[in-house]
Amino acid sequence: MRPFSIKTKLGALVVVSVLITTGLSVIAVHTKTELRFITVFSMIATLLITQFVAHSLTAPLDDMNAVARSISHGDYTRRVRESRRDELGDLAQTINVMADELEAQDSQRKELVANVSHELRTPIAGLRAVLENIVDGVTRPDPETMRTALKQTERLGRLVETLLDLSRLDNGVVPLRKRRFEVWPYLSGVLKEANMVASARAGMASGSGSHTRTDVHLHLDVTPPELTAHADPERIHQVVANLIDNAVKHSPPHGRVTVRARRGAEPESLELEVLDEGPGIPRTEWHRVFERFNRGSVNRPHGPGSDGGTGLGLAIARWAVDLHGGRIGVAESERGCRIRITLPGPTSTPS
Numbered sequence: 001m002r003p004f005s006i007k008t009k010l011g012a013l014v015v016v017s018v019l020i021t022t023g024l025s026v027i028a029v030h031t032k033t034e035l036r037f038i039t040v041f042s043m044i045a046t047l048l049i050t051q052f053v054a055h056s057l058t059a060p061l062d063d064m065n066a067v068a069r070s071i072s073h074g075d076y077t078r079r080v081r082e083s084r085r086d087e088l089g090d091l092a093q094t095i096n097v098m099a100d101e102l103e104a105q106d107s108q109r110k111e112l113v114a115n116v117s118h119e120l121r122t123p124i125a126g127l128r129a130v131l132e133n134i135v136d137g138v139t140r141p142d143p144e145t146m147r148t149a150l151k152q153t154e155r156l157g158r159l160v161e162t163l164l165d166l167s168r169l170d171n172g173v174v175p176l177r178k179r180r181f182e183v184w185p186y187l188s189g190v191l192k193e194a195n196m197v198a199s200a201r202a203g204m205a206s207g208s209g210s211h212t213r214t215d216v217h218l219h220l221d222v223t224p225p226e227l228t229a230h231a232d233p234e235r236i237h238q239v240v241a242n243l244i245d246n247a248v249k250h251s252p253p254h255g256r257v258t259v260r261a262r263r264g265a266e267p268e269s270l271e272l273e274v275l276d277e278g279p280g281i282p283r284t285e286w287h288r289v290f291e292r293f294n295r296g297s298v299n300r301p302h303g304p305g306s307d308g309g310t311g312l313g314l315a316i317a318r319w320a321v322d323l324h325g326g327r328i329g330v331a332e333s334e335r336g337c338r339i340r341i342t343l344p345g346p347t348s349t350p351s
Contacts (some may be wrong), residue, residue: 013053017046060088064095070098073211078105120159127152170305176232176323180347183218183227183261183270190237191218191259194244218244221260229270230346235320239328242313243274243339250278250337252316277336286330 021042063080070078076099079308080092130149133139195218229236240259247257260273281289321328324343331340 001207009022009053009057014106015051016049017144020045020049032096042247057088060084060092064088064092067095067099071102074106076106123152123155123159127156176235178230178324180228180230180268180346181233184222184225184231185263186233186236187220187222187240187259187261190240191220191244194218194248199262215254216248217254217256218248219256219258221258223262227261227263227270228268229343230268231270231324231343232320235323236343239317239320239341240272240274242317246313247276247278247337247339251276251279264342264345266345270341270343272341272343273331274334275333275338280331280333280335289330290328 010333024038024042024045060080067078067080079096079099082089082092082096084092119127130139130145130152133244134141134145139145197323244259250256255277257277258273258275262271262273263269264271316326321341321343326341326343328339328341331338
């Protein structure tokens with residue numbers, strides 16, 4: 001029990017009231033004072049002490065009520081004073097923590113609306129311009145013009161798909177379908193697909209949010225070659241593809257991106273690393289790398305053939321890793337950037 005808890009204070013109030021009444025009664029017996037005067041004095045003293053204790057208890061409640069009313073009206077800036085060491089002090093701390101979280105969520109919501117509006121406006125404006133030119137007869141609906149319109153439509157589709165992924169993330173409705181698979185052929189397929197997608201987009205102008213570079217070499221390093229893992233292949237594909245896309249964007253001309261896989265500490269656990277030769281990430285930015293809509297703050301963050309994307313790829317990668325109970329983060333690297341992923345092995349219950 002806390003030494004200054006409300007129960008302790010109320011108990012002390014009862015004890016003090018009894019002591020005052022008893023003391024005045026003893027004084028009345030020795031001084032032969034009439035009992036009615038002693039009764040009146042006892043009641044007055046008890047009421048004064050009770051009023052003092054009641055005020056000390058109700059004053060912070062009024063403050064909390066005012067702060068809670070402000071929060072209900074959308075004002076998340078007010079806080080409750082945390083100067084007590086009892087249950088009301090704990091309640092004040094809880095209200096302040098709630099206000100901090102609500103303020104952060106409100107800020108993220110406003111940022112999300114602003115960024116999504118910006119991201120959707122760009123392809124919509126491009127698609128509208130192309131269609132208006134065709135309707136007005138400024139340009140002909142030749143294959144090149146239609147490819148431009150298709151590019152903007154594909155970007156819209158990717159943005160919507162990404163937002164759906166974020167919605168599933170927030171609602172926690174994405175189940176994991178774990179299975180055992182061989183790492184080398186699996187990652188080899190992911191790298192081949194990344195090369196094919198880049199080659200297919202190379203003929204289009206940038207603006208898709210994904211890289212169009214074919215000058216960056218993708219290298220796979222798996223040791224031992226027979227390495228296996230136990231995870232959801234679809235989600236891990238999402239992670240590796242996003243990390244490769246981000247690494248290629250930041251690579252110098254004719255750079256190299258390496259995907260490295262090693263056995264983890266636990267049975268069938270997996271350690272993945274994606275390394276590039278770009279400018280790297282300042283240590284002060286490491287904690288913000290996986291935030292939504294974060295695009296970094298380096299001077300030249302993207303190589304040729306990239307518009308920077310939406311800033312959601314790494315946030316989705318962290319989400320997929322978190323679903324597996326794993327870890328993802330930036331690791332020390334002598335050159336460029338190194339993202340390390342640790343995936344745990346299968347649990348005791350079969351999936």
